[in-house]
Amino acid sequence: MGLIDFSLKDVGDVLTKAREALTGKKIFDPLEAAKIDLQLEKLENALKMGQIEINKEEAKNPNWFVSGWRPAIGWVAAVSLALMYVPKAIVMTAVWTAKCYVLLSKNINADIPVFPDLGVGDIIGLVLSMLGIAGMRTFEKYKKVQDRH
Numbered sequence: 001m002g003l004i005d006f007s008l009k010d011v012g013d014v015l016t017k018a019r020e021a022l023t024g025k026k027i028f029d030p031l032e033a034a035k036i037d038l039q040l041e042k043l044e045n046a047l048k049m050g051q052i053e054i055n056k057e058e059a060k061n062p063n064w065f066v067s068g069w070r071p072a073i074g075w076v077a078a079v080s081l082a083l084m085y086v087p088k089a090i091v092m093t094a095v096w097t098a099k100c101y102v103l104l105s106k107n108i109n110a111d112i113p114v115f116p117d118l119g120v121g122d123i124i125g126l127v128l129s130m131l132g133i134a135g136m137r138t139f140e141k142y143k144k145v146q147d148r149h
């Protein structure tokens with residue numbers, strides 16, 4: 001059967017047993033629960049391996065529209081950080097610093113303003129995801145297996 005060595009009956013059995021484990025009905029044996037966990041892990045690993053195979057085939061495609069979308073996302077993230085978020089952070093920090101300086105220099109009895117939210121959470125999540133992928137690539141190079149795909 002190839003990459004995925006389970007049938008739909010196996011998936012149904014796993015889901016039934018998982019439902020029983022979640023509802024607390026019919027399964028009280030820790031060994032049976034461990035078997036269910038193992039089956040779920042095998043299913044998850046099979047799905048991950050399928051995605052890896054899809055990624056490999058996608059990367060081999062000579063059409064740039066198919067194989068180039070991952071690097072494009074990386075470049076979009078880098079350009080976004082460079083052109084929008086970095087200047088925004090510098091300006092907002094400068095304004096906050098000026099406000100704090102005015103309050104402190106004039107002995108105004110007020111609380112220091114809260115540091116502004118720079119709003120970089122979304123782009124940082126994307127960049128960290130891309131760096132995670134790059135980390136795997138670095139590991140491949142370290143193990144000297146980068147040319148074996």
